[in-house]
Amino acid sequence: MGKDTSIEWTHHTFNPWWGCVRVSDACDHCYAETWAKRLGVDVWGPKSERRFFGDAHWKEPLKWNRAAKESKTRRRVFCASMADVFENRKDLVPHRLRLFELIAATPHLDWLLLTKRIHLVRKQLPKGYELPSNVWLGATVENQDAAKKRLKYLLEFDSPAVRFLSCEPLLGALDLRQWLQVGKAGTRIDWVIAGGESGHGARPMDPHWAEDLRDQCNAAGVAFHFKQWGHWAPVEHTANVVKGRKPIHIVRRDGVEIELAAVGKGKAGRSLGGRHWDQFPDTGNNV
């Protein structure tokens, strides 16, 4: 569904289709799957059909592109919140081609393609296509194992305007330092988004993991965006909303005990170290 969005780090969302299959620890509480099921749409798993859309849906980004051009302000489009653009299925091939044609036809939009299948991007690109310069290519990295497996594929690409990471849900400590510097391929990570998990069964995020990521990005001069605490937040951040709730306790690496409370993402907020982190990469792209 294309629509204006209240997500801070993007202006619009666009889904070329709905449906996916779980491939990663980060998928365990996939909100898109939960949302589709709540609407009674059976599009998850290898055997289910995907849900496709008609022409009116595909024309929406053309309107956004015209508005961006007229206002001389580039707009970010998150694609896809209800799917993974690089899922490997035959029936997705024509829709992915249509998406890349749309991206080429909307040069005033920056398209954020976030995937857990970064190793498949090259293979799934439509024949004859390279990543256009208005693509921001992103990989989900929820823990160090995922970083080791996925980042080499992301850094192979030199054509996207931005290479970014979504460290959400952040499920473990991450040392990204080697990828925040320009490597042999002449590329590096340009932007890191981090956040905790929300929703039913959300796994707590150690505050130290988020603080450490922020510090690594600051030291390397890489843009950092803290999206949310998620369902769990440090008690000292939520003192006015945790009355009557039982915090859990976790122990930080340095032995200091931090109490986290299950307050829900709305109340947990997104303040880290006393401020919001809303940094964006500078692409040098003008409208």
Ligand code: SF4
């Ligand atoms: S890849 Fe994304 S959309 Fe697909 S199951 Fe995992 S979290 Fe959900």
